[in-house]
Amino acid sequence: METKDLKKIAVIGMGTMGPGISQVLAHAGFAVSGYDLNQDSYPLARQVIANNLDLLIEAGQAQPEDLEKTLDKITFVDSMEEAVKGAQIVVEVVSEKRPIKKAVYEQIDQLADPEAIIWSNTSTLNIFELMVPARLPRTIIVHWFAPPQVLPLIEVVQGDQTLPEVVEFTMGFLELLKKKPVLIKNYVPGFIINRLLRILGRETYFLLDNGYVTPEDLDMAVKASIAPRMMVLGLAQRYDFTGLDLTYANLHNEDFVDAPFDTEPEFVVSRVKKNHLGIKTGIGVYDYEGRDKAEVIKDRDRYLLKVVNSLQFCLDKKRLL
Numbered sequence: 001m002e003t004k005d006l007k008k009i010a011v012i013g014m015g016t017m018g019p020g021i022s023q024v025l026a027h028a029g030f031a032v033s034g035y036d037l038n039q040d041s042y043p044l045a046r047q048v049i050a051n052n053l054d055l056l057i058e059a060g061q062a063q064p065e066d067l068e069k070t071l072d073k074i075t076f077v078d079s080m081e082e083a084v085k086g087a088q089i090v091v092e093v094v095s096e097k098r099p100i101k102k103a104v105y106e107q108i109d110q111l112a113d114p115e116a117i118i119w120s121n122t123s124t125l126n127i128f129e130l131m132v133p134a135r136l137p138r139t140i141i142v143h144w145f146a147p148p149q150v151l152p153l154i155e156v157v158q159g160d161q162t163l164p165e166v167v168e169f170t171m172g173f174l175e176l177l178k179k180k181p182v183l184i185k186n187y188v189p190g191f192i193i194n195r196l197l198r199i200l201g202r203e204t205y206f207l208l209d210n211g212y213v214t215p216e217d218l219d220m221a222v223k224a225s226i227a228p229r230m231m232v233l234g235l236a237q238r239y240d241f242t243g244l245d246l247t248y249a250n251l252h253n254e255d256f257v258d259a260p261f262d263t264e265p266e267f268v269v270s271r272v273k274k275n276h277l278g279i280k281t282g283i284g285v286y287d288y289e290g291r292d293k294a295e296v297i298k299d300r301d302r303y304l305l306k307v308v309n310s311l312q313f314c315l316d317k318k319r320l321l
């Protein structure tokens, strides 16, 4: 398939991620058919897309007329059948629960064109085990990052049976959407970034629970050091500057004992017990002092856009160094 053959894209699931993904596709000019089992989610999804576009316009990344044009490209429909009928790509963005994904795949299998490509936004699940076998050659994980209309990375994970042409089309299409697709050649739980975050979380809880540092200072330490350095060197190239000899010696440094894997860290558990869940309850690690959730998210996205835009030169395919 070529992108000129794309007439319609179905997005199944209009919760946290579905609206932003639909927005990116529609903003690029593609007709999107959005469906959610809970159709009460549609007004909010539409509002979220409109707010996101307002921010892009404010940042100079969209024209004022793009607001209506993009919204006009997205139709919220009443049934799965209506959503997937005639769609060349079906984007699955439903809840991260095996039985839900499996049931949705069975429905897609019954209703979608046999040639349709199926993208799953799963964060960790091996959806290749849940997919109807006949659909496996045209199934691929396409994992967007929140907020999907701002962050460039998309982890693309091919299954054992995914056809090379499906991989090639997916990578090319995501590049056309101005995203940064990275291919993972075999399923591994958590792909790249959630695996790294898992290890970072383990050390974060260890440092905080043992009182070595405050959350404010830990955040400052990261922002003032490894965050910008990673933008220039990523993770692998960094070792060329540390020196691989030193890197090897560090692996054998007996003073460096890894933090235990703690599934009940005080840092998390104490807050959950108090219902301090983060911006959804107005307080978590930090206190958002009665501010509206949508307003805090909008500010986060405003800052993220500013950072991502100023660091575009780091995202060139050509190596910086």
Ligand SMILES: NC(=O)c1ccc[n+]([C@@H]2O[C@H](COP(=O)([O-])OP(=O)(O)OC[C@H]3O[C@@H](n4cnc5c(N)ncnc54)[C@H](O)[C@@H]3O)[C@@H](O)[C@H]2O)c1
Residues within 6 Å of the ligand: 012, 013, 014, 015, 016, 017, 018, 035, 036, 037, 038, 041, 093, 094, 095, 096, 100, 103, 104, 121, 122, 123, 124, 143, 144, 145, 146
């Ligand atoms: N939230 C994130 O930051 C994030 C980031 C990357 C990937 N993901 C992945 O994206 C997927 C969706 O996550 P989310 O955070 O948007 O979840 P969510 O819970 O916010 O939304 C999921 C939506 O799926 C709908 N749904 C459930 N069963 C359905 C069905 N049978 N048919 C149609 N719709 C149905 C729900 O009504 C809900 O609106 C998950 O696989 C998740 O792992 C989430």
